[in-house]
Amino acid sequence: MPFSRLIDRFEAKAASCLDDHALQAVLQDVTRELGFHYFALLHHASLASARPELIRIDTYPSGWDRELAVHNLVGADPVHHASLRTNVGFAWSELPRLVPLGHREREVLERSRRFDIGDGFTVPVNVPGEPCGSFSFAVRTGSGLPVDRLLCAEQIGAHAFRAARRIHDYPSVRRCPHLSRREHQCVRLLAAGKTDWEIATILGISVETTHQYVKRARAAYDVVSRTQLVVCVLRDALVSFDEAIPPYR
Incomplete structure (x- = not known):
């Protein structure tokens, strides 16, 4: 055949x-x-x-x-x-x-x-x-x-x-948690390895405000650590690996 x-x-x-x-x-x-x-x-x-x-x-x-x-x-x-x-x-x-x-x-x-x-x-x-x-x-x-x-x-x-x-119903669309524009910005910079102080400086907001945005993003994903949060947004393609990982030399 x-x-x-x-x-x-x-x-x-x-x-x-x-x-x-x-x-x-x-x-x-x-x-x-x-x-x-x-x-x-x-x-x-x-x-x-x-x-x-x-x-x-x-x-x-x-x-x-x-x-x-x-x-x-x-x-x-x-x-x-x-x-x-x-x-x-x-x-x-x-x-x-x-x-x-x-x-x-x-x-x-x-x-x-x-x-x-x-x-x-x-x-x-x-x-x-x-x-x-x-x-x-x-x-x-x-x-x-x-x-x-x-x-x-x-x-x-x-x-x-x-x-x-x-x-196994894998093609079904999974709803991702909604992040506000500022939450998304903070998480993207967090995934790139920035500290709260660096994120605050880049976005022109206070360190405490940055901390609150990241905390709300963690709550939206129901995770307890920043590492878990970064993994989740990478999985959901809200942040690309190219943004989070330095390029190969």
Whole structure:
């Protein structure tokens, strides 16, 4: 079957899925058709948390997630780290180019082979305001990666995560707290690392007034610290990362 027809057929089937079980069944079929043995569609945080809103559908060998937990390797998966460094799909053979591989990262890869997880291909899925995630296809240890099907796998991975987000109601619009113009100005400067005194000087207001604007912004977001406030406004794109982080030299 031409890959374009395979993608169209998968997209139609995924769009009709009403729950994770239905989507898993469709994904198992297409995984075999593409020449892979396993898949994992998940928010990375789901490995450490059972929160129901987190997405996790996978066919990795039984016990793999426990292996990561027992050896304290849940946060060391280099595939997940690499998903934050690129906007396109990547073969796991490219990991050394994308992220540093320290002892813990190499241990994850070594232990995965003991569970018969060989090479793989991952599609990053990072939507602002949502948990970081990815879709991975993998083959058994000793099997070759179907390199002629990776572009098809990339599109199917993207469609699969879109279907999972729909099932978990992630596309719904989340209402952001309203900040006044002055509150927004203060928070933007706070995110850039300015002190209350510096913010007051820049805006031509008193330090106490600055403190009150920041306090009201914290209350609007229902957070207790300035750090949490900055994280929230970055998540909601009220402040860009370019404004908050110095540029690379």
